[in-house]
Amino acid sequence: MAEPGRLERLERRVRELQEELAREKRGRAAARARIHTMSAEVTDSNPYSRLMALKRMGIVKDYEKIRTFTVAVVGVGGIGSVTAEMLTRCGIGKLLLFDYDKVELANMNRLFFQPHQAGLSKVQAAEHTLRDINPDVQFEVHNYNITTLDNFEHFMDRISNGALEEGKPVDLVLSCVDNFEARMAINTACNELGQIWMESGVSENAVSGHIQLIIPGESACFACAPPLVVAANIDEKTLKREGVCAASLPTTMGVVAGMLVQNVLKYLLNFGTVSYYLGYNAMQDFFPTMSMKPNPQCSDHNCRKQQENYKKKEAARPKEEVIEKEEEIVHEDNDWGIELVSEISEDELKAASGPVPELPEGISVAYTIPDTDENLITGETVAESEESLEELMAKMRNM
């Protein structure tokens, strides 16, 4: 019945297809086994040799310690995905990823995601790529919006218990979200938990960004004062509406993710100066730094509680341990002839509506509040006024 040799040809074809498929799959799978101990050995096959070299260079004392840390990345978009990739390549112990978006072709102007991932959830696509890059890292991904009530509770629980050793809190939370509600949710969670976190953002016109370290009780939280931004001069008519999207650039996102993860490495591995605030103005290549104390009248009662705790801790601290703080030097003059240029003039800043805190040139608040409060930093915050909040939210959506 069957033509002669048909069986043999089919058997051969099955073998060929199996081999080709195995080759295809091998091409995508992680090409290396897990590595149980980080080594400084200089061989082509050691993915950690260039990182362990930081010890010989005198930059980091104990690089291997990176494997003991857990970092939560909230928002796996233009900044968050690159942030997660950098931490993965650095050999972080565990990453928690939170996002509820899907990959779209419209995201292809930023690094990390690839067109064939369009339609997948961002956390799922990211986990797949990151596991291939470094199978030594542990991943825990959550495909949900942290701002809904149930999810927020779960988010709080995972921040409190999701470290490498289940039941212990994560070491750091990184905010890489693109909207006001999500930033406020992270701020609320971290104030309640006393969780140290870093915030990041890029302006809607794609040419400025910033990172900020928030130590509850020690530095200003997101409810203490409006978030600071590098002045971007966005025209009101460009604000987000139907059929209009924010601009973004892989360059600005890459620089901000690099500044963020550099700050994370400095904080976790204890080298260099950890920045409280670092801005990036791409138009003039201007990078302002500063720090801001918390607001004793902050609307978030957990922030006020953390401030009390911090004061007690500081008072109990032996004097010789007091380290020179960054804010003690940021307001000195610069005698070295380096020119820093701002997009907005001092007059423009003064002409802005509402009270404006003392800020270095080129840094501005993301919004100003048209109320009678004398000092925005120490005054009542906006969360207590319904109307202001709406206005703020509209403006913050465009950050």
Next chain:
Amino acid sequence: MAEPGRLERLERRVRELQEELAREKRGRAAARARIHTMSAEVTDSNPYSRLMALKRMGIVKDYEKIRTFTVAVVGVGGIGSVTAEMLTRCGIGKLLLFDYDKVELANMNRLFFQPHQAGLSKVQAAEHTLRDINPDVQFEVHNYNITTLDNFEHFMDRISNGALEEGKPVDLVLSCVDNFEARMAINTACNELGQIWMESGVSENAVSGHIQLIIPGESACFACAPPLVVAANIDEKTLKREGVCAASLPTTMGVVAGMLVQNVLKYLLNFGTVSYYLGYNAMQDFFPTMSMKPNPQCSDHNCRKQQENYKKKEAARPKEEVIEKEEEIVHEDNDWGIELVSEISEDELKAASGPVPELPEGISVAYTIPDTDENLITGETVAESEESLEELMAKMRNM
């Protein structure tokens, strides 16, 4: 002879395997067709919507023009690969990639390459990934070392003729190499061709880097003066030798690649201020800028020729066209209380051997020359001394 149903089972197995293979291959192939006209339409499927939004934001007048440019990236390592990816995602017209290295697992601590690419040539692996990311970009890759005589001639030819329109020169050459010989080869080629280029580099201890714009005849070339670096204080004992490698970090590489491509976009698309020199000191989050005039006694006669051409062009230029240059402001005082901190003190700088040019705090030359020359910037350069060159090369290999 054959067991019953064996033929049918084999046929079904072949169909299953073919489908699985097609799925695997589809997963890796470019998931989108070519796009012939960049559109600003805001849809999930438009990979250019966020870039075209730069026009509505008032940042870039004519974003589509990016498709007319050709950029050559020399060195596809930690900086070059990310640089190529950023340009690809931005929709550059054509990329020329030059490298002769293979991907190794030891490269996995930087962005871009993945473990399954280990063993492939860097240009081949990069081209494959970049084509998947953006099939609208044209690629031309050369898997060779540009410093050998034959290859150098071919490199010169491709720089002169490799634009989108064959026979026209590329718009920009980007140096992303990691050694002195390759930098000198690019410098020689660009001086001879009058080709504008940008240089980039990261220090051996992974915590500082820089980018530099070189316009032959207008700004200092690589032979005019030693390259500037952000002071890194590398101990001599850490220099490269058998069994020892340079440290590197995805963060520093990402920031430098971002600064480089941002400068490229500003230069090509005519927005913001193009930086002549931008440094990055990761330890203190310090980003010095400056610019340097060419050396009238430069050892490269093509540089001196370009200087003459530039002078003639400037003299012939109508006065109203003269644009305020960056160097006219970089030496003014900063009155805004922003503190810039350097790793090296002025005393340390003065105590360094050899003459030192006037540089902003925190920027240093990559080496100083123990000769009797009064002014390094305007004096004879090191390329004319055999012994100095060797010394320089040893030091430059560690950049």
